[in-house]
Amino acid sequence: MTNNEDRYEDIVSTMQEAGYRLTPQRLALVHLLAESDQHPTAAQLYAELQQQFPTTSLATVYKTLHVLCELGEVQEMHLGQDEHRYDGSDRTTHPHLICIQCHEVVDAPARLSASLVDEVAVASGYRILTHNVEFFGLCPVCQEST
Amino acid sequence: MTNNEDRYEDIVSTMQEAGYRLTPQRLALVHLLAESDQHPTAAQLYAELQQQFPTTSLATVYKTLHVLCELGEVQEMHLGQDEHRYDGSDRTTHPHLICIQCHEVVDAPARLSASLVDEVAVASGYRILTHNVEFFGLCPVCQEST
DNA sequence: TTAAGTGCAAAGGTTTTGCGAAACT
């Protein structure tokens, strides 16, 4: 498991190699994504960025996020209408746990077995490139407060 | 596996028992959902409904879909920004296969093992209520045309 | 009869686009 510093460097390298400019705004955004395991929304990232760059805009945040998604460095998660979150903590496909009460999102300690993916591919005729697993439930904190 | 006619009756019964009125618009929408395994969008459902009810509105479609989701008879899928689809073909949780080129969505011939779900629950402390599995790739048709 | 549902139109909220100004390489 790579640490956050390495993750930051990885993403920056990828951007550079792909010919994208390393502007301060982008570097700050990448830092936020690599550092946090909070799976933030675009609005949350924007709010944090504003502390360093008071004049930055949501448009810039979205543009950079799209670049990172294209490069495969960030996953865009669609948890519902107006609940899009971005996961830059780990390049590899990994399941998420989502609390239906507080909307916390954390990485799940599991992987889908390769054999299951193969089975589905063979049975369906699809060429499977990636997958997405989400577990919905109550986080430990919200279970208490029920 | 229940057939489409049974599925239609099931959903209608659930609505009735829950005290919802069985209007012609609702029955027609339920019919579309039960009959098709196409995982349609709200707009697609609206377009089909208009053939029978030229004055119907998207608002009515959304309202009915929300009722059905609350009752657990329909699953709302969030595949991306402005790519929400509705699955009324099967009450039980089941994975989906999504073609990244033509955006076709079909049910995947597999289930997540209960033991995997249990493992995640124990390891995380979450009380898991449901889950969502999506495989992304190329459908047989789109593989040909590449 | 009457409370729930329909449908129109307008509002709401997130994401995208256009374009002149700024800045990275």
Next chain:
DNA sequence: AGTTTCGCAAAACCTTTGCACTTAA
């Protein structure tokens, strides 16, 4: 120096809401 990128504002888009009319039970 030349493009990419920024950031503002406006547009676009889907979804939701308000409200008077209609209708299922």
